[in-house]
Amino acid sequence: MQTAVITHAHGDHLRHGSARYIVARPGASLAQHRLGSGQPVTAVDYGTPFTVGAARVSLHPAGHVLGSAQVRIEHAGEVWVVSGDYKRQPDPTCTPFEPLQCDVFISEATFALPVYRWAPTPQVVEEIVRWWRANRDRGIASALFCYALGKSQRVLAELRAFTDEPVYVHGAVGALTDVYRRAGVEMVPTLTVTSEKKTDYRGALIIAPPSAAGTPWMRRFGEHASGFCSGWMRVRGDRRRRGYDRGFVISDHADWPALLETCLATGARRVLLTHGHSDALARYLTERGVSASALQTAYGADE
């Protein structure tokens, strides 16, 4: 690809192999971090149009993670919007989703079933804090698994409402948290878990990516309780299958009501759906008179 317009820096939306990458300005440092310093990343402001070939293109906040963007493409009098991943809940680490009008809307549909419905984040973070305190009373550590980019920083930022205690983070989380801090996002203080000195982790909260669960890296914490922050934790069977003690329902994706509301509010005469339960949302919208269908993509279901 000559020019890649990047919605956000998650692995399933950012691939190597393009001659240049265009990203929204708040996400430039993240994209650069993920791609490596040699790669040509061009930052543009939200809402400022630029041209790619014959199309007039602009980026607009998606509320997914820092610098995430919807891509608005205007060509021959028709407007298309590619949502990328998005959510409608408030998130202190990124600019809120901006509703746009368009003819064709390409939306994600990761959690497109009516069982997926998110409680307000502060309420869930309060649960996390209570869990952490209870584990501390038992003299054990709390290992909270969160995706390294986005979810971890969102939890660290939301924790400020409850505590200013430092939280331990896995190296992968720590590096990205530094990028967020440099971008001006306020979070509780963090300490990166290192192998050097003996640390007593009893009573501590540790944030690590899910890939660290069950690996020898976890041994240093001794006995600990484990929790997982994800939209998938809404369903008890998923909680139990994944083997975490606790599930906390926090997602960077839109839930069922937000997906419906967003798709309808664009006024689009056609909606194309990607990720997850796209067939269910397509059928539901079609039955409501919106022309909708599922679109095959290379996106994953994780982030």
Added chain:
Amino acid sequence: MRDFAELYDEIDTTTSTNLKVDAMARYFRTAPPADAAWAAYILSGRRLKRFIGPALLWRWLIEASGLPEWLVSESCSAVGDIAEAIALLMETAEATKVATDVPLADWIEQRLLPLREAEEAQQREAIITWWRTLPYRECFLLNKLLTGELRVGVSELLVTRALADVFGMPRTELARRFMGEWRPSAAFWQALRSGEAPVQEASAPYPFYLASPLDADVQTLGAPEDWQIEWKWDGIRGQLIRRAGQCFIWSRGEDVVTERFPEVVDAAMEWLPDGVVLDGELVAWREGSVQPFAQLQQRIGRKKLTAAILESVPVRFVAYDLLEDDHADLRGKPLQERRARLEALLAGAPEVLAVSPLVTAACWDELAKLREESRARSVEGLMLKQKASPYGTGRQRGAWWKWKIDPYSFDAVMLYAQPGHGRRSNLYTDYTFGVWNNGELVPVAKAYSGLSNEEIAELDRWIRSHTLEKFGPVRAVEPSQVFELAYEGIAASRRHKSGIALRFPRILRWRTDKPAQEADTLRNLQAVLDQHRGRKEPN
């Protein structure tokens, strides 16, 4: 019902037995008596029959959710459970979820039980209203009650443990009143708490007669013909009680373990006449031989008794004494007579009810040789029981001896714990154990190994919550946990307060079935020492 829903959640989100027991105890301490009675009823696995069939719930869910049937269906298959799917789909307008908290007992007695008699339209109306107004957790619980599928990850055993803790009552006392059939009510709860609830007489076991370790030369026992000799099984000592049209199994630790051995219960109900009490051993049994004790632990351990465990750990009740027959107490009769009646009673019985075979030998030397085969036979040695003896109580010496094989083992009480080294430095893994001497526990051994990681973690939690005192890194713990320790050699030692030194002590298993009072005595260890004085042991 809110507190009960919270309790359900707490139990559902931990695998630790101790945390489950603690959570139940906390609930029982604060719940109104009628609620507590119903909670104990449900938690101990007594089921309420389903109130509404799933087909009706399904139809009402489609109507109430306003979603197309295909979408409800797709949601249900993503969730995998209709009770949960309903709670998830109906949790919509958060604002209306301000239902006042109705006590659990009122829910069941005033709302659910009358539902059985109600017209379908009334049922529909009531249930949909509850769905719309209950917060998620309570809605989920309600649906589980409606469908009669409320299963909680605890057993009657754990509930009894929590109740004994709350009431400050010995577990045996409590279990005798709690078991069997009862109607959950405030009155029942008060009676249970004050100790006035009637003992379920039918279930009451006899006090177990316990063998003493053989500490003298076997030749001093007289003629071998005077002794009934059996293998010493490595299982759970238990009484199988068949009375009043029911069946109960009590373990040596005086816990009711009936629910853990359904195949034994089935066989007993089928074969034994009413008014019979057997003494024997529950053992894991496969392809003609006894299996290691660790397997049997899966039957009584923290795990839910699943079909898979029932199949992978088949058990037998190996009977060796008949304490009651035809409603008559036989304990005063000589063992010889009891044995004959036992064999007659179990002749032709289902395989699950076996008679412990007799070991015969012309002289003690021959028997000593047979004893050497113990390990190969997966037994712990021999039992020597005087044929003329009545069934005693407690550990009366003289009539029953256990003649165990090496490695020597004994039961000790944990006294102190300290953190391990290296990667285990966050866990309490180094323990000091003691045995009884004149009513006091004397430290005799330190041991580091022998438990599974899971047991270590559980023990670590237990230690942290049962610390009496801290001395630097060392914690003195409540002397209540019993462990079976093995050792390779024993020697006299002036350096130890106990006067003995054990070589290579290690933990064989955590005897959660044994109360601390029944741990070994220093005298038993000294007897072993005296017996082996001749042997050279390092000092």
